[in-house]
Amino acid sequence: xxxxxxxxxxxxxxxxxxxLEERIFNNVYPVNSLMPSETTLAEEFDxxxxxxxxxxxxxxxVGLIYTExxxxxxxxxxKIEQSLLxxxxxxxxxxxxxxxxxxxxxxxxxxxxxxxxxxxLQVDEKTxxxxxxxxxxxxxxxxxxxxxxxxxxVAQGIIDEDLENKxxxxxxxxxxxxxxAKAQEYIEPKIANVIEAGLLEIPKISPVFYTERIxxxxxxxxxxxxxxxxxxDKFKFYTELY
Amino acid sequence: xxxxxxxxxxxxxxxxxxxLEERIFNNVYPVNSLMPSETTLAEEFDxxxxxxxxxxxxxxxVGLIYTExxxxxxxxxxKIEQSLLxxxxxxxxxxxxxxxxxxxxxxxxxxxxxxxxxxxLQVDEKTxxxxxxxxxxxxxxxxxxxxxxxxxxVAQGIIDEDLENKxxxxxxxxxxxxxxAKAQEYIEPKIANVIEAGLLEIPKISPVFYTERIxxxxxxxxxxxxxxxxxxDKFKFYTELY
Numbered sequence: 375x376x377x378x379x380x381x382x383x384x385x386x387x388x389x390x391x392x393x394l395e396e397r398i399f400n401n402v403y404p405v406n407s408l409m410p411s412e413t414t415l416a417e418e419f420d421x422x423x424x425x426x427x428x429x430x431x432x433x434x435x436v437g438l439i440y441t442e443x444x445x446x447x448x449x450x451x452x453k454i455e456q457s458l459l460x461x462x463x464x465x466x467x468x469x470x471x472x473x474x475x476x477x478x479x480x481x482x483x484x485x486x487x488x489x490x491x492x493x494x495l496q497v498d499e500k501t502x503x504x505x506x507x508x509x510x511x512x513x514x515x516x517x518x519x520x521x522x523x524x525x526x527x528v529a530q531g532i533i534d535e536d537l538e539n540k541x542x543x544x545x546x547x548x549x550x551x552x553x554x555a556k557a558q559e560y561i562e563p564k565i566a567n568v569i570e571a572g573l574l575e576i577p578k579i580s581p582v583f584y585t586e587r588i589x590x591x592x593x594x595x596x597x598x599x600x601x602x603x604x605x606x607d608k609f610k611f612y613t614e615l616y
Numbered sequence: 617x618x619x620x621x622x623x624x625x626x627x628x629x630x631x632x633x634x635x636l637e638e639r640i641f642n643n644v645y646p647v648n649s650l651m652p653s654e655t656t657l658a659e660e661f662d663x664x665x666x667x668x669x670x671x672x673x674x675x676x677x678v679g680l681i682y683t684e685x686x687x688x689x690x691x692x693x694x695k696i697e698q699s700l701l702x703x704x705x706x707x708x709x710x711x712x713x714x715x716x717x718x719x720x721x722x723x724x725x726x727x728x729x730x731x732x733x734x735x736x737l738q739v740d741e742k743t744x745x746x747x748x749x750x751x752x753x754x755x756x757x758x759x760x761x762x763x764x765x766x767x768x769x770v771a772q773g774i775i776d777e778d779l780e781n782k783x784x785x786x787x788x789x790x791x792x793x794x795x796x797a798k799a800q801e802y803i804e805p806k807i808a809n810v811i812e813a814g815l816l817e818i819p820k821i822s823p824v825f826y827t828e829r830i831x832x833x834x835x836x837x838x839x840x841x842x843x844x845x846x847x848x849d850k851f852k853f854y855t856e857l858y
Binding site: 442460583613 | 697700702797798802805806807821852853854857
């Protein structure tokens, strides 16, 4: 849990924004409920109402709350809006934010590729693959269950890296000198199976995204296949069409 | 049901491709099952095996089948791959194809906007909206349940058009001289409710896409809000990330 640092911290309104954001994500303020009033919040944090108002403005901008005349401030769907307009990466996007981002390694092993993997990663049957299964956490809440397949010759030794705290894309680019060019992604709706629901801590019959992403290096060489189960109650995708 | 036209029809292999495609979409050939052999198909259509082979090649290219050594030709997931890289429209995309495309109007009415609609369509509370609910059909199979909201002043009288056979975007552009600039789209996974499942003819607990699309004319004026329930067993979205 975050709390306001009055000494040499970030501007109060930004700190308070993040504290409130955390409360929304953790369901302290449930969806559709009323936010405490500006006066109540000002008292709690011992700041002016203007500071609270600025914090609320920030939350409004990221789509977490809205105001209704005569009612007050209401908690909106706490979904992370994931833009499909550029190469997104959970680990990278939130890395520099003050959110507590991490991964739990569920399994990692070296495997012989199946026919499907041979086709998708364009490797021959003699190429070993690293299979890395991670649960991605945001403020300690499980958000995405991710299975990565990386050809051994692309990143020898990546399986022994600190995969709980490091982004695979960062490792590929900075340590293994793989220049990532683009990714092709397929998105499907699905109902989480019992294992997925258990790991993601969601009710048994929950809608999730299933995505399959092939990441290509220069020359269109596939360097990773990633299958993700993404919580539907926490994420929505956004795109612009022309 | 299509059948082969031997007189002045399209090339045999293309006609056969479409007949087989229809069978896959209609579950005559279920997913993961084996396709009849080339010889069997050649006999059925009374053409050469080369013609059959060319038809199968086409089906392979659109991702409906694949070949496994020693087994034969297998039916893949019959999902329509919907690219998010450009402004897609079910009615427009398949209009010129030989597929049987149509809509069933479920309801249409003039309504007073709710607060949510006022905000999303940027209208005032005095602007009436047309609400048009359509079931989109592909070869007579229900694929998408779509609810459109259009401000009356954008397209006076659109509610009386032939909405079973015409694309709303085409009507807006050609008849009502609305220049569509872009659309903003949100995509979420969801479990179809009983009404949606009934109309879409899918089992009760089925995963579907829920999309919300705001279409903007020049000057960023919202001209339509469209909420769609898209069958998850028939569609997947595709995008490229850079």
